[in-house]
Amino acid sequence: MKKAILTLLLLTNLNLLFSQEANSAYDEKLAKSLNADERGMKKYVFCLLKSGTNTTATKEETQKLFEGHMANINKLAKEGKLAVAGPFMKNERNYRGIYVFNVETIEEAQALVETDPAIKANLLEAELTPWYCTAALQETVKIHEKIAKNKF
Template sequence: ADDYGMKGYVFVMLKTGTNTTTDEEFIDSCFSGHLQNIKRLVKEDKLIVAGPLGKNENKYRGIFILDVSTIEEAEELIQTDPAINSKLLAADLYKWYGSAALPVYIETSDKIWKVGF
């Protein structure tokens, strides 16, 4: 953390990708892998915030905040996501400056879940 209690992250805006398949089995498999990938990145202390967005005209689907310092590191991490790799989702990445306490969010979230994903 810097003197202001802040640090750099990479903010990922997930949006609808270019793959327009209607193969439900393929889509289900990719999004199951997407959730497994989220869990793995959390365990590796790389992903500290993730969640879906409500329907919107911009086709934004969700966000990630990654605890990495460069766009290149973030690109490597998101390419392990089957929904992104298959182009069902696309991602825009931005450097973001936020509270250095943000990683504590995961610990707190784990304490209040009634049903995990």
């Protein structure tokens, strides 16, 4: 009986060892291309967009500024500087949306924020903070291109 249990334990441990090796999908080349650290993570800058102080813009001005806002988002995404962007649904906190900048410092993100016409016109206000997340996040834009029927 002891021999049977020992054999079963040995087979279980060998199976575990081989299944872990077979499931290991670490891709060093991909990790390096995404600037991933040993955990597969990297630094970003998270940007919370809130309603700005400009409450006097006309409907036409607002529309034009938000067209520029969307064009800027698309430009930054194509340049690889923007990993994720999107609006919030209606809420009581005046939160409008987020950016996740594919940069390491607040200063770099601030320079990118200043390229947004809606922020320049104070329709939106940006709050920046360093963020640590999976390096794979930057692949989101490429995947999105494959699943979006309609483009902005």
